[in-house]
Amino acid sequence: MQYDALKTFITLVEVNNFTKTSELLHISQPSVSLHIKNLEQELQTTLFIRSPKSVQITPTGEILYKRAKQIMAIAEAAREDIAIYHQEVQGTLVIGASFTIGEYILPAIIANLQKQFPQLELQVIIGNTKEIIQHTKLLQVDIGLIEGQARDKELLITPFMQDELFIVSASDHPLTKQQPITAQKLQQQSWVAREEGSGTRYYLDHLFRANGLQIQSLLTISSNQGVKESVMQGLGLSLLSTCVIERELKNGDMTILPLEGQHFMRTFSYLCSPTMKNKRNVDILIEVLTKN
Numbered sequence: 001m002q003y004d005a006l007k008t009f010i011t012l013v014e015v016n017n018f019t020k021t022s023e024l025l026h027i028s029q030p031s032v033s034l035h036i037k038n039l040e041q042e043l044q045t046t047l048f049i050r051s052p053k054s055v056q057i058t059p060t061g062e063i064l065y066k067r068a069k070q071i072m073a074i075a076e077a078a079r080e081d082i083a084i085y086h087q088e089v090q091g092t093l094v095i096g097a098s099f100t101i102g103e104y105i106l107p108a109i110i111a112n113l114q115k116q117f118p119q120l121e122l123q124v125i126i127g128n129t130k131e132i133i134q135h136t137k138l139l140q141v142d143i144g145l146i147e148g149q150a151r152d153k154e155l156l157i158t159p160f161m162q163d164e165l166f167i168v169s170a171s172d173h174p175l176t177k178q179q180p181i182t183a184q185k186l187q188q189q190s191w192v193a194r195e196e197g198s199g200t201r202y203y204l205d206h207l208f209r210a211n212g213l214q215i216q217s218l219l220t221i222s223s224n225q226g227v228k229e230s231v232m233q234g235l236g237l238s239l240l241s242t243c244v245i246e247r248e249l250k251n252g253d254m255t256i257l258p259l260e261g262q263h264f265m266r267t268f269s270y271l272c273s274p275t276m277k278n279k280r281n282v283d284i285l286i287e288v289l290t291k292n
Contacts, residue, residue: 096141130197148199190236
């Protein structure tokens with residue numbers, strides 16, 4: 001199978017449009033069609049069901065897509081190995097990161113990488129923990145960094161950092177004057193939470209279950225900044241990472257409500273497909289993560 005044909009096939013699967021594929025790859029639309037036709041003839045199968053308005057991948061197309069992503073990853077690794085032979089670190093490293101890591105931990109790591117390896121092109125995809133796990137399994141990112149729980153036989157998962165979460169409120173919330181905070185005082189409170197699938201939400205749900213908390217209302221927002229702004233406006237309590245609330249605590253915009261006798265610790269982990277295990281650019285990031 002030709003490299004260019006596989007690249008065309010993968011792009012068509014991901015954008016689901018012949019015209020967009022030709023534009024992204026800077027080739028003609030007939031060339032796109034020819035690449036797909038050659039693959040179908042070589043594999044003796046139909047990869048797409050075509051209609052005037054849509055392109056639908058077939059089950060055998062799904063099989064090829066998974067393998068094609070692995071082939072492309074191996075080809076990229078080969079290029080990087082040759083670059084290493086010439087004493088250069090270059091190419092592209094695509095990092096997937098859950099929101100807390102991507103917004104508050106990763107920027108300093110990226111700055112370090114760019115300083116050490118100026119020829120390395122970095123791309124970052126930010127999503128919740130569930131999304132990053134899926135991106136990593138589909139090889140849409142080279143390595144994923146997550147803050148939630150992950151158990152997946154298809155991925156290599158390794159802890160790299162401990163993180164603590166705190167219950168927080170606006171500085172003028174009535175509970176700030178009712179120390180110490182007990183589980184009973186948290187009954188029938190309003191809360192602001194991240195969306196389902198995020199690592200932070202997983203721990204908040206655990207807090208509710210473990211303490212038998214009944215809530216008055218729950219506002220769900222799919223960004224840490226949105227959660228923080230809502231808390232500061234007095235819309236409710238939240239459970240957030242120490243790295244997320246550092247600036248607000250320093251400025252006096254938020255207050256920690258320490259729950260008596262309880263601490264909320266979690267582990268940040270990196271994960272990757274076994275296909276990426278010895279990819280040089282991935283190894284470089286792992287070295288940086290484990291040194292911090």
